[in-house]
Amino acid sequence: MTAMQVYRDDGPLGALIGRASRGVGMGETTLALVGALVLGIAAALALDPLPLGALTALVAVAVLIVAAGSQRPHTGRVAWLVPPLLRGLEYGFLIRLTVLADRDAMPLCFALLCVLAFHHYDTVYRLRHQRVPPPAWLRAAGGGWEGRMLAACVLALAGVLGPGLLVAALALGALFVTETVVSWVRFARAERPAALGDDEDDEVQDA
Amino acid sequence: MPRSESLTGARPRPARTAHGRSRRPVAAGAAGLIVATAPAADGGAAAALPLEGTTVLGQLLDQLHTLGLRTAWVLTRPQWREAIDAVVHTSGIDVRVLASEDLVEDLRVAADVAGEAPGTLLVARGDVVTHREALAGLLADPRVVSGVLVGPSSAGAGWCFRARGARRRVVSAGSPFHRVRNSNFSFLGFLKVDRRDREALIAAARRLAELAADRPETWEDELERKSAEWRLERWRAAQGDDRPEPPEPAEWPRLPLDAEAEAYVALRRRVAAEDAVSLLLVGLVRSDVDLAMSRLREFYYARPSSEADVRRSLDEMSAIDEDKVALDSAVKAVDGFFTTYFVSPYSRYIARFCARHGWTPNQMTTVSMAIGAVAALAFAWGTRAGMVAGAVLLQAAFTIDCVDGQLARYTRTFSKLGAWLDSVFDRGKEYLVFAGLAIGATRGFGQDVWVLAAAALALQTARHTLDFTFALGQRGMVDATTHMPLEHAADAPVRAGVPADPEDAEAGEEAPLPPAPARIARPTLKQRIVRMARVVLRLLGRLDRSRSGRWAKRIIVLPIGERFALISITAALFSPRVTFIALLAWGGFAAFYSLTARLVRTAAR
Numbered sequence: 001m002t003a004m005q006v007y008r009d010d011g012p013l014g015a016l017i018g019r020a021s022r023g024v025g026m027g028e029t030t031l032a033l034v035g036a037l038v039l040g041i042a043a044a045l046a047l048d049p050l051p052l053g054a055l056t057a058l059v060a061v062a063v064l065i066v067a068a069g070s071q072r073p074h075t076g077r078v079a080w081l082v083p084p085l086l087r088g089l090e091y092g093f094l095i096r097l098t099v100l101a102d103r104d105a106m107p108l109c110f111a112l113l114c115v116l117a118f119h120h121y122d123t124v125y126r127l128r129h130q131r132v133p134p135p136a137w138l139r140a141a142g143g144g145w146e147g148r149m150l151a152a153c154v155l156a157l158a159g160v161l162g163p164g165l166l167v168a169a170l171a172l173g174a175l176f177v178t179e180t181v182v183s184w185v186r187f188a189r190a191e192r193p194a195a196l197g198d199d200e201d202d203e204v205q206d207a
Numbered sequence: 208m209p210r211s212e213s214l215t216g217a218r219p220r221p222a223r224t225a226h227g228r229s230r231r232p233v234a235a236g237a238a239g240l241i242v243a244t245a246p247a248a249d250g251g252a253a254a255a256l257p258l259e260g261t262t263v264l265g266q267l268l269d270q271l272h273t274l275g276l277r278t279a280w281v282l283t284r285p286q287w288r289e290a291i292d293a294v295v296h297t298s299g300i301d302v303r304v305l306a307s308e309d310l311v312e313d314l315r316v317a318a319d320v321a322g323e324a325p326g327t328l329l330v331a332r333g334d335v336v337t338h339r340e341a342l343a344g345l346l347a348d349p350r351v352v353s354g355v356l357v358g359p360s361s362a363g364a365g366w367c368f369r370a371r372g373a374r375r376r377v378v379s380a381g382s383p384f385h386r387v388r389n390s391n392f393s394f395l396g397f398l399k400v401d402r403r404d405r406e407a408l409i410a411a412a413r414r415l416a417e418l419a420a421d422r423p424e425t426w427e428d429e430l431e432r433k434s435a436e437w438r439l440e441r442w443r444a445a446q447g448d449d450r451p452e453p454p455e456p457a458e459w460p461r462l463p464l465d466a467e468a469e470a471y472v473a474l475r476r477r478v479a480a481e482d483a484v485s486l487l488l489v490g491l492v493r494s495d496v497d498l499a500m501s502r503l504r505e506f507y508y509a510r511p512s513s514e515a516d517v518r519r520s521l522d523e524m525s526a527i528d529e530d531k532v533a534l535d536s537a538v539k540a541v542d543g544f545f546t547t548y549f550v551s552p553y554s555r556y557i558a559r560f561c562a563r564h565g566w567t568p569n570q571m572t573t574v575s576m577a578i579g580a581v582a583a584l585a586f587a588w589g590t591r592a593g594m595v596a597g598a599v600l601l602q603a604a605f606t607i608d609c610v611d612g613q614l615a616r617y618t619r620t621f622s623k624l625g626a627w628l629d630s631v632f633d634r635g636k637e638y639l640v641f642a643g644l645a646i647g648a649t650r651g652f653g654q655d656v657w658v659l660a661a662a663a664l665a666l667q668t669a670r671h672t673l674d675f676t677f678a679l680g681q682r683g684m685v686d687a688t689t690h691m692p693l694e695h696a697a698d699a700p701v702r703a704g705v706p707a708d709p710e711d712a713e714a715g716e717e718a719p720l721p722p723a724p725a726r727i728a729r730p731t732l733k734q735r736i737v738r739m740a741r742v743v744l745r746l747l748g749r750l751d752r753s754r755s756g757r758w759a760k761r762i763i764v765l766p767i768g769e770r771f772a773l774i775s776i777t778a779a780l781f782s783p784r785v786t787f788i789a790l791l792a793w794g795g796f797a798a799f800y801s802l803t804a805r806l807v808r809t810a811a812r
Binding site for chain 2: 003004007077078079080081082083084085087088091092095099106107109110111113114117118120121122124125126128129130184187188
């Protein structure tokens with residue numbers, strides 16, 4: 001998996017769609033751009049008359065298109081466009097959906113965005129400083145950008161977007177932060193013997 | 208095993224110096240291969256030139272000893288062995304002196320030493336006068352795993368070979384027998400090789416020894432070419448203000464020089480021909496070893512070749528305040544406008560204050576985050592007083608945030624967790640302040656700005672992601688460099704008929720020639736786009752020529768200093784709504800600008 005693919009933050013569904021559509025001739029960037037366009041137009045049109053059901057269907061179409069590129073190595077000349085596009089797509093959509101479905105839940109939406117931003121920055125900075133990205137199970141547990149967007153649609157359809165955002169922010173926040181802390185503890189431990197042998201001496205003295 | 212004897216990566220307790228800075232000689236236990244084979248003008252060893260009660264080599268060994276070097280092999284010529292023997296045992300380093308007949312043997316010895324030395328190996332020239340801090344930047348910086356000390360092209364007054372670097376990595380290096388296209392640095396003769404790259408060093412040294420024993424024609428040609436250039440340089444200097452037309456390159460080797468200049472060119476050629484260190488660097492670079500570049504900064508560097516040179520070097524060196532240079536260079540060389548002019552001028556003194564009190568960068572990072580959180584609370588209060596207090600606190604948090612990086616560079620205390628914390632807390636502070644402002648807007652201004660706050664967060668995160676992924680693509684391009692085999696003097700195949708620069712014109716035959724590009728009568732759409740992109744790129748590049756142009760380009764992208772200043776000013780004077788609208792407007796324009804510039808850059812390739 002390339003770093004660019006890690007930055008995409010696809011969930012299990014996105015990976016599945018990507019594997020199923022390996023034969024599609026379009027590049028990952030084209031797919032992402034077309035998908036974003038579809039959703040952008042939908043979100044712009046989604047003034048109050050557009051029912052949430054129709055919006056959800058359009059989200060599903062956009063996910064199908066964008067996720068089709070998830071298993072490509074992202075070696076295209078402009079593949080660097082894809083991850084920022086996906087960030088804008090997901091965050092922008094969550095904001096738009098909250099405004100449409102439950103404007104009062106905006107602070108909760110903001111809280112969830114903070115949690116997601118933490119996860120996405122953490123991915124980049126850990127790859128940079130630990131030389132390994134967060135584990136694949138974490139991306140799967142986070143649902144991926146496509147999983148979170150569809151889940152938000154379902155919550156909105158069920159009329160529980162506000163509580164859903166709160167639960168998602170708390171659960172994902174706890175998960176992402178805990179996993180990072182554990183990874184740093186592990187990283188510090190793994191690095192110690194390689195760096196220095198004299199910590200054992202200190203322990204002996206303490207005993 | 209006592210602490211000082213432990214091998215690679217040891218973390219000895221910081222020792223305090225007169226300045227009170229904590230020094231962390233992380234190279235503790237490192238070994239050195241000091242090459243003292245360069246002749247001085249008087250025919251002795253340049254490394255053995257006397258210097259204030261010791262010698263050039265003696266001072267260098269003392270400096271390296273304080274940086275954690277424990278064992279060293281000093282390589283010299285048989286006739287200088289006694290002179291070198293007499294000077295090396297004054298330092299605390301366990302020194303073995305080895306005599307070798309010529310360059311070929313030097314390289315073989317280098318391979319043997321590389322196989323024998325434990326831990327990190329420093330390959331260095333023994334005839335250098337420089338500041339200890341300059342060497343510390345290479346040896347004691349844990350971020351430099353394997354790397355070299357480099358200076359501006361003028362460093363070493365021409366007694367050093369050039370190198371080309373990209374993204375702080377060496378991509379091409381020169382030697383007496385190798386040339387560099389588009390060089391942008393000088394290699395100063397200090398090469399730090401991590402244990403992991405030891406095998407590559409051994410292999411390169413062996414291969415170079417083979418080649419040096421039976422020099423390829425291109426090597427001989429390259430040394431002749433360089434000698435001719437040095438002759439031209441002296442000849443031109445002798446012409447004074449007349450500035451006559453430069454003669455044809457074929458004439459250069461026969462240009463008339465006075466006796467002094469003649470001796471200079473001859474010495475320079477002799478010194479060059481002994482330069483095993485530069486050859487080893489070329490060997491490593493061309494076997495694709497990742498070498499970081501540690502810069503000389505404003506420290507002193509010279510390779511004196513006579514006693515008069517040494518005296519002059521000492522005078523010039525003592526005119527430089529080592530601690531001031533260390534502190535100034537702890538400030539990021541390239542930073543935002545606001546940070547450079549409104550924060551760094553005083554934050555560096557806070558950094559030094561922290562260093563003297565033994566405060567660590569991670570403590571400063573945490574303090575900065577805490578102040579940022581208090582600023583968010585003040586903003587959340589919603590009153591005018593709260594807004595002003597938040598604005599001031601946010602600036603305080605930003606200053607401390609600059610301090611932690613400067614403190615880390617000044618004391619060379621770098622940790623991976625620290626770097627991660629610094630980055631994550633930067634973002635954390637910013638988004639926490641967004642939340643504080645949104646709450647304050649509801650409480651004190653009757654404004655609902657949550658959508659604007661969320662949009663500002665989304666835009667900033669997407670902009671950062673664009674920076675990360677674009678850099679990732681660029682790194683891929685550097686990694687993809689293919690290196691020429693060592694027997695070639697040139698560092699890249701020269702394209703048929705289109706040399707990269709005029710100097711390379713005559714080197715055309717030695718490299719394999721790719722097929723000439725097919726001529727196309729009408730430009731295709733793709734070619735037109737590429738051409739147009741190059742024009743736009745040239746226009747953008749024109750901005751770099753002026754200072755204000757360079758700053759404008761940096762301010763447009765709304766870096767962190769400008770962002771925090773914008774938040775503080777708009778929140779203190781106006782309202783949270785104005786803050787978010789300003790962030791979205793400027794940030795949106797910044798996103799448009801950097802996206803366009805990067806697309807153009809990509810298209811122009």
